[in-house]
Amino acid sequence: MSISGQVAVITGAASGIGNAIAEEFASCGAKVVIADLARDKADEAAERIRSAGGTAVGLPVDVADREAVEKLFARAEAELGPVDILVNNAGISIDRGVRRITDDEWNRTVAINQTGVFLCSQAAVTSMTKRRRGRVINVASRAWLGWFGQLAYASSKGGTVSATRSLAIEMAKYGITVNCLAPGLIDTPLLRREPPEVMERLLQAQPMGTLGDARDVAWAARFFASPEAQSITGQVLYVCGGKSLFAQPAG
Template sequence: MELAEKACVVTGAAQGMGLAIATDLAEQGARVILADLNADGAQAAAAQLRRDGHNAHGLAVDVMAADSVTDLFAAAEDAIGPIDILVNNAGLSMDTSVRKMTQAVWDRTIGVNLTGVALCSQAAAQSMIPRRSGRIVNIASRAWLGWWGQLPYAASKGGVVSATRSLAIELARYEITVNCIAPGLIDTPLLRAEPPEVMERLMQAQPTGTIGTAQDVAWATRYFVAPATRSVTGQVLYVCGGKSLYARPAV
């Protein structure tokens, strides 16, 4: 229970990796805000955590909108106090070849995946800086290294990695750490929605031949937010089954 009474915000927490992260933090004693564009889903997930004996609340947020992010953090502080931990997990993938990419796809991918990280980190930092304490964890993707058909997604997640490094430099003097997790293939509703032929190609390129779990990402998050890792900042931790090292060519 090393996170007892820590106040946490996890975005994109209605399902998948975000829900696994929020659940793991709650099980470590943290007070958790599950924030999501799907407000009903976030509230339902939080209600289940409360039934399990945890301190959790579901709140709506559109991470692309500054006013919505401001409202989220105001409501979060009213509910659980000044924020100690932020996990920027909200994200989406709209894979398309460069020839078929539309500006709408580009704008929404960058808006959710990168602008959302910037706005939420700014709001959290404003609360953390006066207290000279805090942890920010950004969920990027192994895809930031590049992959076919993922120009918008890879660019957005590459921006998350760069934003992590810049935030880590700027906030280090306030004893706030900022780190990044880069998952690969993770068993989530988003991945399960992929067509069978896409999954076959992805699995052929996977060095371990296996898919990670959302709990794998939750454990990595717990490492970065633990009190013992106060000297770890600006780092990228891959949870990708080796795909960051190389990807086997599809046969």
């Protein structure tokens, strides 16, 4: 599943799932752009890849800002070459029930999780269509199927799934595939901030009773990016330990 020599932009790649995808791609010979709001962490992540013998640059971006996104893709092409692979991974999760979530929380969630996918995809495919090839991989969440207290998050990730399907139809004639990953509970530093009692309830709701590893998602992303997936488009691949099939809230 060679992606050697290809240029990949991964948003939200300074840590967690995005970082695992960036490291996996770089280990396969891809030239990686670590795009993240946290400039210093993006630089550090890129330096780790370079220290391991890979090719990477860290670039700052707010995916909800059109000007910032356009600058990101211009710099990525200037430093590494035309973008072959886009991974829309940047996202936030604000857990609030419908009676508690504020306008600002709703708007920010949609801006990053949904508008960010639109802006980055638009910038990427504008170049890809000219070369009639490319891969767009969107990272949604199992939560798009619905979960307690995740009205904003689930809605935004549902929008990501719909965007995947629509963009796949539009880009098919150009040889560009667009697919979606839907992770469940993945062991990341962000998840580990949850109190022990919350983690226990989350694990009890998991059919497999375990957390996924960020590398599980990275391997799935590499498959979608590979030549072997050239006939796969508009699909959602769950990496969720079975939670997309069934989840029983603890207690």
